[in-house]
Amino acid sequence: MRFGPREAVMAERTTDIRGVDQPAPVPYPDKLALPVRRAATIHRQRLIDLLAEHTSRLVTIVSASAGYGKTTLLLDFAQGWHAPVCWYALDERDRDLPTFLHYWVACGRTHFPAFGRGVEEALAGGEAMSSEGWVDLMVLAVQEVAQPFTFIFDDLHHLDEASPELRQVLEGWLYRLPAHCHLVLSTRTQPDVTVLPLMTVRQEVATVTGADFAFTCEEVAQLYRDVLNKEISLDDAQHLADVTEGWAAALILMADKVQAARTAISLEQLKGSDTLFQYINLEQFSGNPGEVQKFLTGSAVPRTIDTKWVNELLGIDNAEEMLNYLERRNLLVAREGTDPQRYRYHKLFRAFLVSHLRVQDPQRFTDLNEKAAAMLERERQWEEAVYHLLQAGAWERIVHVTERVGRELFEQGKWDTLADWLEAIPAQELDAQPKLVLWKARILHYLNQLDQALAVLARPIQTFEAEGDWVSLAEALVIKGMCLRLKGAYQEAEEVLVRARSLLLKHDGPTSALTEARKELGITQGMCGEFAKALEELKGVLDIYQAQGDAYNIANVSDKLGITLASVGRLGEAVGHLERARVRWLKLGNDELLVQTLNNLGMLY
The missing domain is CATH 3.40.50.300 (P-loop containing nucleotide triphosphate hydrolases)
Known part of the structure; x- marks a missing residue:
């Protein structure tokens, strides 16, 4: 026409x-x-x-x-x-x-x-x-x-x-x-x-x-005050605006979850029986053809959607076509950023889809999360990989990933990432994975929660001893020695660390574990006044880290060497090692340890 x-x-x-x-x-x-x-x-x-x-x-x-x-x-x-x-x-x-x-x-x-x-x-x-x-x-x-x-x-x-x-x-x-x-x-x-x-x-x-x-923070507060008869603070209103992305229906249907003193709402708390999820099922999900429903639940597994990535995950070739269809239908999907191949679902819609898949097809939920984790491990996206392993309850694979990259993350100052991983694992499952418990102890040591760290270590030490897992036992003893040193129990710490070193030498433990044990032993010997032994250990491990090009530990050991040298009056050498540490902390962008080294230098000048 x-x-x-x-x-x-x-x-x-x-x-x-x-x-x-x-x-x-x-x-x-x-x-x-x-x-x-x-x-x-x-x-x-x-x-x-x-x-x-x-x-x-x-x-x-x-x-x-x-x-x-x-x-x-x-x-x-x-x-x-x-x-x-x-x-x-x-x-x-x-x-x-x-x-x-x-x-x-x-x-x-x-x-x-x-x-x-x-x-x-x-x-x-x-x-x-x-x-x-x-x-x-x-x-x-x-x-x-x-x-x-x-x-x-x-x-x-x-x-x-x-x-x-x-x-x-x-x-x-x-x-x-x-x-x-x-x-x-x-x-x-x-x-x-x-x-x-x-x-x-x-x-x-x-x-x-x-x-x-989308409701603004102020509009959320007005809605709750004038319509729902609930007085909430602007901070709480902003939290609700963020969780719901300002979706009016969600704000009203989630009102019963808002407590008088606290509105913090986790998407993981929502269940299929909730009124909000029932509403989403009725208005946005159940009326779609079966093929669309299957795509929705599968593509919601990753937290962001890349069309090529989703094609591989789901074993399909039409992800872009499906997403364009959803976009035309206004099914709570939006493009993310400027990349035309990246999308995301509305937070609450994704929460519903994930929950629906977990309940209705638990095997597919597990399989897709494990496959997503493998794809992300291949791309070295460790945090997202562990997120999917947590969803799948693949605790053994989490142990594998943590052993592979945990030390790297810790040295990069991303201990909070490790803490989040451990926090997400159910206590019963965590207790059944003593190697993961060691990371929990490291984090507690880092946070100076020493008594808790020592209490956490007790069971893994018993387990490793009983099973004859000498390398893991040595690692647990190293962490225990670090905690005892910070508590001021220097002699006990030295005894524990000497045993850890002996176990690793006797059972041909990995170089990384033996080097850490020697480093912590050298630091402890310096605290005990055994400066000759301390310098021998610290110089030995510094040579190893330099040969490996391990920038973090070169800086760390250089700082400890500087302190030990200063204790025996060798100030020129001490300043040289501390300056080496200062330069490397600057390059690594580790401000916290840079400040520590600068304080040590200040004491010498």
Whole structure:
């Protein structure tokens, strides 16, 4: 169909038609009445002002998923707008052209009793008419209204499956819409209307999206105070805004989880039985075809979505096509950053999808998480890999990854990452993995929680001793010696560390473990006043670290050597080692240990 210019329709019938004829009868007149305002809503003036600003364009597209407050906003706008607003609530029954046109005429007649006489007469006559003919009559009907007015089509997504004839007529009318008529199209999906891109280029189309609807911190506080009768602080309101991403329905449905003193809500706390998840299942998930549901649950396993990565994870080749479909359907998916291949789901939608997969298909949930972890290990993305191993409950593989990169993370100052991994493991599972407990002890030592660290070490030491795991026992003894030294029990610490070194030498332990044991023994011997032994151990391990190019430990041992040399009066050598440590801490960006070395230098100067 080709659309002609708006001027193609004769305007000689442009008159004030408010005083003639009568409303056109329709089976369900409530579809043309303003809806009743729900109680659990607030007046959002910034969005009303945005709609008012957009009336300078021909068309405003209001597009967001269910529960964002589209209808409430349009109702507030309609009730306060200075020009007539004709309301048409669409549903599945409006998908054929005659039904749509009957309601369209009746909609106009809620304010203009003679509106659409030509359309009404053509419908009554029952004669065949081309799409162009219907468009001409609709444009003429609007031209005959002698004042600015607005049409609101609510729930336009119900016409996504409309007949081709209706879509053609609607697009033709849109393209030739007279300037004094403003049309608001409210929809859960991105409207598939072929003339909209051209009209957008002509700056005839404005949009209001889910991002505009997102509640701000202040609006969350107002909603809870004025509607839900809950007083919350701005900090709590910001937390809720972050968790829900400002989604109105979620804010209301999560109100029962907000405690008087604390609103901190973890997505992991939500369950399928929660009202919010039931709402998401009804409005966003269960109505999709099985293929789409399977893609949704599978692609939600990773925390961010890369199309090529998801193709490999799910063993498919159409991830981009599926994501484009979801995007058109406004199914709570958005592009992430500037990379066109990266997407993410709304936080709560992803939480629902993950929960649904875990409950409905636990084997697929485990398999996908383990496969995702293997892919991420291959890419050396350790934190994300362990996240998926935690989801899968693959504790042995977590031990493997921790042994592989734990020391590296610890030396990079990422002890909090290790702490998060351990915190996420159930206590019973953690107790069953004594090698992981050693990392917990290291973290407690780092945090100066020495008694807790020693208590944590007791069981692994017994286990390793009983099983004859001498290398792991030696590592546990090294950590124990470090804790005892910090507590001031220098002699006991030395005895423990001497045993650790002996075990590693006797059982051909790995070089990394033996070198750490010698380093900690040398530091402890210096604290005991055994400076000759301390210097021998520390210089020996420094040579090893230098041969390995281990920048962290070169700096660490250089600092300890500097302190020990200063204790025996060899100040020049001490300064040299401390300066070496200072330079390396600077290059590594380790500010905490840099300050420690600078303090040691300050004591010498």
